[in-house]
Amino acid sequence: MLKDITIGQYFPGDSVIHRLDARFKIIFSIIAAVMLFTAQNFIGLGVAAVFILMCYAASGIQFRMILKSLKPIIPLIIFTGVLNLFFIKGEEILFSWQFITIYTEGAKTSAFMMTRIITLIVGMSLLTYTSSPIMLTDAIESLLSPLKKLRFPVHELAMMMMIALRFIPLLIEETDKIMMAQKARGANLDAKGLIKKAKALIPILIPLFISAFKRANELALAMECRCYRGGEGRTRLKKLKASVIDFFAFGLVLCVFGLIIMNNIVFGK
Amino acid sequence: MNAIEIKNLSYKYGVGTPFEIKAVDNISLTIHKGEFIGIIGHTGSGKSTLIQHLNGLLKPTSGEILINARNIWLKQVNIRDIRFEVGLVFQYSEHQLFEETVFKDIAFGPKNIGLSEEEIKTRVHRAALAMGVHESWLERSPFDLSGGQKRRVALAGVIAMEPQILVLDEPAAGFDPYGRDMVLKKIKEYHESSGTTILLVSHSMEDIVKYADKVIVMNKGGLFLYEETDKVFSHAGEIVEIGLDVPQITRFARLLKENGIDIGEDIYTVERAKERILELLGKAKK
Numbered sequence: 001m002l003k004d005i006t007i008g009q010y011f012p013g014d015s016v017i018h019r020l021d022a023r024f025k026i027i028f029s030i031i032a033a034v035m036l037f038t039a040q041n042f043i044g045l046g047v048a049a050v051f052i053l054m055c056y057a058a059s060g061i062q063f064r065m066i067l068k069s070l071k072p073i074i075p076l077i078i079f080t081g082v083l084n085l086f087f088i089k090g091e092e093i094l095f096s097w098q099f100i101t102i103y104t105e106g107a108k109t110s111a112f113m114m115t116r117i118i119t120l121i122v123g124m125s126l127l128t129y130t131s132s133p134i135m136l137t138d139a140i141e142s143l144l145s146p147l148k149k150l151r152f153p154v155h156e157l158a159m160m161m162m163i164a165l166r167f168i169p170l171l172i173e174e175t176d177k178i179m180m181a182q183k184a185r186g187a188n189l190d191a192k193g194l195i196k197k198a199k200a201l202i203p204i205l206i207p208l209f210i211s212a213f214k215r216a217n218e219l220a221l222a223m224e225c226r227c228y229r230g231g232e233g234r235t236r237l238k239k240l241k242a243s244v245i246d247f248f249a250f251g252l253v254l255c256v257f258g259l260i261i262m263n264n265i266v267f268g269k
Numbered sequence: 270m271n272a273i274e275i276k277n278l279s280y281k282y283g284v285g286t287p288f289e290i291k292a293v294d295n296i297s298l299t300i301h302k303g304e305f306i307g308i309i310g311h312t313g314s315g316k317s318t319l320i321q322h323l324n325g326l327l328k329p330t331s332g333e334i335l336i337n338a339r340n341i342w343l344k345q346v347n348i349r350d351i352r353f354e355v356g357l358v359f360q361y362s363e364h365q366l367f368e369e370t371v372f373k374d375i376a377f378g379p380k381n382i383g384l385s386e387e388e389i390k391t392r393v394h395r396a397a398l399a400m401g402v403h404e405s406w407l408e409r410s411p412f413d414l415s416g417g418q419k420r421r422v423a424l425a426g427v428i429a430m431e432p433q434i435l436v437l438d439e440p441a442a443g444f445d446p447y448g449r450d451m452v453l454k455k456i457k458e459y460h461e462s463s464g465t466t467i468l469l470v471s472h473s474m475e476d477i478v479k480y481a482d483k484v485i486v487m488n489k490g491g492l493f494l495y496e497e498t499d500k501v502f503s504h505a506g507e508i509v510e511i512g513l514d515v516p517q518i519t520r521f522a523r524l525l526k527e528n529g530i531d532i533g534e535d536i537y538t539v540e541r542a543k544e545r546i547l548e549l550l551g552k553a554k555k
């Protein structure tokens with residue numbers, strides 16, 4: 001059913017990782033990305049990967065979710081792998097057949113690049129798996145708040161994001177209900193042929209649009225009634241608050257980063 | 270004859286996600302042709318989930334549904350035919366309207382059955398009449414009607430398919446008392462004139478006992494009680510215990526009984542209470 005699509009991919013929990021301040025988590029994710037691109041050899045990459053897997057273990061997210069996060073980017077991984085495998089030239093020939101020549105360097109780079117992308121996606125997914133969309137928008141607003149000085153509408157942007165995120169599951173639920181109601185009246189949603197298919201959508205789209213507009217209208221009215229006037233002087237229900245754990249985690253991430261830089265210096269490429 | 274037979278039905282939402290929830294839990298029951306059944310239960314007790322199984326909108330996680338003695342999930346059964354046999358009116362059904370005119374909207378179901386223009390026309394008019402949809406509305410846009418008028422159009426849209434079994438999910442929710450009575454009366458009249466088997470979901474015990482021959486009480490996804498209306502309130506204590514209301518007059522009768530005056534356990538209308546009390550007073554005089 002439509003509802004089974006998890007949007008935002010958030011899995012509620014109460015682990016250390018869940019409890020970290022979302023702002024810190026965003027920063028950690030950025031550092032992790034930089035870290036992965038700094039690592040110049042397999043040892044560095046290995047250290048980063050082990051660290052990320054340890055974070056997964058601490059978060060209590062099921063292991064198969066890692067595979068799920070990789071599913072949409074499989075084509076990209078294969079593309080990168082193939083490109084590097086065939087087009088990087090080196091000295092040592094590993095394999096040769098007619099016009100195809102694969103060099104050891106190519107094979108190595110290919111494996112390296114693929115591991116890097118996989119680790120990157122798996123690491124980034126942890127952020128969305130353990131922070132609710134609301135927490136993330138709050139964190140983004142807070143992190144971008146210096147831009148307010150440049151008259152950039154940070155708050156409005158965050159509010160729009162938040163409303164959109166809030167409404168997606170509602171609209172999906174609504175679509176589900178309307179589809180059911182029309183099916184109950186014998187609507188044939190699996191009709192064949194383009195025109196028939198388009199026609200079959202009308203009984204669903206029209207009620208859906210009407211309800212979406214109505215909701216938007218009601219929301220705007222409700223916000224106005226509560227004197228919503230944008231971000232100025234607004235206080236929050238849930239304040240983002242950095243705690244000792246956050247700074248401890250920050251230290252830990254920096255340590256791993258340091259380890260990878262040292263490894264680069266000691267072992268080189 | 271059995272119109273509906275439910276065997277060990279269970280249904281879970283969100284199987285395989287962290288949000289898995291058992292909405293219907295091992296329900297078995299039989300409903301005979303032509304009965305008027307009321308379904309009541311707390312919000313979230315699984316009423317809507319249960320009835321969405323009856324026309325094959327939801328597929329049981331386990332268990333079987335038999336409509337007119339036919340298992341609807343057998344391969345040779347076309348589930349779309351079942352939808353025409355079992356008409357289902359959703360909660361807030363007015364949200365499903367989409368056509369340019371009320372007439373076209375009511376005609377949507379009959380059209381999907383593939384009836385002739387002539388037949389569609391007579392059915393639309395018949396259904397409109399049954400639900401109190403005014404002739405003069407038929408050429409108007411459904412979006413120009415009031416909420417209550419829209420609801421009646423939506424009801425007529427399902428009745429126009431003339432299903433053998435009609436399932437209504439809170440058809441009177443959000444109406445004022447006058448509107449409630451009017452819609453429920455129309456449904457009762459339709460039941461009597463057409464002989465359709467009717468299942469009516471409602472939050473109001475008073476409405477249910479007023480119209481239904483039998484009552485299904487659901488609690489936390491399970492079947493709590495399935496009884497003839499006359500016998501339901503011999504379980505009044507248990508019903509109150511799971512947090513449902515019993516009619517005011519039933520509570521009054523129970524209070525009387527606690528104080529030593531027994532006027533019976535099947536009291537749910539003021540008329541009957543009056544009769545019994547007068548009876549008792551008559552006996553006392555003798």
Ligand SMILES: Nc1ncnc2c1ncn2[C@@H]1O[C@H](COP(=O)(O)OP(=O)(O)OP(=O)(O)O)[C@@H](O)[C@H]1O
Nearest residue numbers: 282283290292310311312313314315316317318319
């Ligand atoms: N589409 C859905 N996805 C996931 N869970 C659902 C869905 N629909 C209902 N539920 C859950 O299933 C349970 C039963 O819901 P259901 O809608 O059948 O209750 P109900 O008795 O009709 O309640 P109400 O009187 O409020 O209409 C509830 O706990 C609800 O949260």
Ligand SMILES: [Mg+2]
Nearest residue numbers: 316317360438
């Ligand atoms: Mg319901």
